Amino acid sequence: MKFVLPLCIFLILSAFLAAGLRLDPQHVPSPLIGKPAPYFELTKLHEPGQTFTPEDMLGKVWLLNVWASWCVSCRVEHALLTALSRASVVPIYGLAYKDGRESSLAFLQSFGDPYVLSIEDPDGRVGIDYGVYGVPETYLIDKAGVIRFKQIGPLTIDVVQETIVPMVARLRR
C-alpha cells in the first residue's frame, strides 16, 4: 500500500503534463474578448479618400481579419477566406497591417479579394490597440461592437465550422 501515494502523485503529474503538452506556448489569449472593439478611423485601401470605423458596423456581426502581403500564412488562409466570403457566412473586413498600399493592392489583385473592404494600418498603431502580435489574426465582432472571439494564426476549417459559424448564428439572434 506504500506505493499508492507516489503512484497517485505520479498520475496527477502525468495528467498535468499531458494537458500541458497540448497547449501552444506561443498562444497569448486576448484580454479583449468581451470588450468593445477599440475605436479607430482608417483610410480604405481601395478608396483612399474615405475612412472606415468599427462604428460603421454597429448592428452587424462581422469578422476583422488582420493580414499583410508579406505574410506567408495569410496566403494559406486566403483560400479559406475566399470560400467563406463566397458562402456569405459573415462579412469579412481586412486590416492591411504594416504594409504599403501598392503591395496590399497587388496581393489582392493576385490572389483575389475576399473582403468587403480593406483598411490600412501602415504603422501598426491600430494593431497595437487590438493586441495584434502576429499576422494573421481574426476578430469576430458582434452587433454591439464587442469582440467575441479572436483567432491567433490562420483560420482553419475546424475553427470556422466549430466556432465561428455557430457563434455567428448565435450572435445574429
Add this chain to the structure above:
Amino acid sequence: MASQLLLAAASAPPEPTATDADVEARLHAFLLEIRCLVCQNETLADSRAELAVDLRNEVRVQMMAGRSDAEIRDFLTARYGDFVLYRPPLKPSTYLLWFGPFVLLVSGLLVLCRAITPAAATVRVPPPSGGELKRVRRLLDLADGSEPS
C-alpha cells in the same frame, strides 16, 4: 500549432532616442520587465522584433507625455494581457503560481520528517511458554558449546 508569421525584422528602421537621458534610462528599466510577445523569452528592452520596436516607441512617447509606469503597464496589459508582464500580478488566478512552490516545499519537508523519524512503536513480545523456554535453553547451550572460548 500556430504557423503564423511572427514579426521578426532582420533590420528595423533606426529608433528615435528620447531627448531626456533620464527618460531613456527609465524606459530601459521599465522595458526590462515587459515580455516581447514575438520572441517570448526576450524582454521588450532586448528584442529586435518589429513589434518590439513599435511598442518601445509607443512606451517612449507615453513616458515623454508624462504617463506613469503603472499607467503604461495597464495600457499594455489591457491590450496584450498579463502575459506581457514578467512579474505576474497577484490575483486569484495566479495564487497557485505564487504560492504553489512554497506549498510543495512545505509538504515535501513534512513527508521527509515523517520518513526520517524512527518508528516509536516498541515491539511487544509475549513471554515464552514452558516448552519454548526449554527449546531456547537447549539452543543456547548448543550455541555456547560451539563457540570458541
